[in-house]
Amino acid sequence: MSNIAPFSRPTHAHVPTAAADLKPVTPSYPAAAQREAAAPVQPVAPAPETRGFALYVGLDTDTATADGVTLTEVVTALRRVLAERAPSASSYASVAFAPAGAPGDSIDLVRLALQEPGAVREQRAARQEEERAEEAKRSQAKVEIDTSRKRVLVQGENADFTYKEFELLQALVLREGRTVSREEIIDVLWRESHEERPHERTIDVHVRRLRQRLGDYADIVRTVRGIGYRFDRHADVRIVHSLAPSPDRH
Structure with missing residues (x-):
């Protein structure tokens, strides 16, 4: 009698024998790779060519x-x-x-x-x-005189000029660098007015109030003794002109 044990097949784990035992295997791609794989393929634009x-x-x-x-x-x-x-x-x-x-x-x-x-x-x-x-x-401007909007800003604040005060300042600004007599100012400000023509000293009153509103920049309106007033350009003053030309330009 032989001492050799009979041949025996090795034992294994359960081997699926039916389709029901088969389970799909999902590959574990990173999320970014999955999105890239799912993204539609973008066509490559052709390189531009010289046409002329x-x-x-x-x-x-x-x-x-x-x-x-x-x-x-x-x-x-x-x-x-x-x-x-x-x-x-x-x-x-x-x-x-x-x-x-x-x-x-x-x-x-x-x-x-x-x-x-x-x-x-x-x-x-x-x-x-x-x-x-x-x-x-x-x-940078400390004073802005806007003739198109008819307003004056001092340090960014509305100086709240009256109508006549602004018209007076505008008359001088439009004639920058030229001395304007009181009589000429009256002619300009009261030309189309039904009011009685004022005395020349009325202009002095308007100028005094105008300078008060300008504060530290009152000297932009200068008095030319015995003649009238003049507006001089100042580094801290910005002028915004309307489309109307200077009355001194013909």
């Missing part, structure tokens, strides 16, 4: 005439060169207009008139810089 170019020419009619040429001749010559060098190219010519006497180089005016993106950005940046400078002036 713009040539801006700063040349006004007078300058062209001085050069012995016309704008039409210049455009025709450019198109002739284009036809010779690139027969398949198409072209489009546009004339740029700007107000007569507009400041700036001709080429910059042309670029802006034709809404060239770089010129538009430059103009926007220049306007923003002007606004910042204007805001800086406003914050």
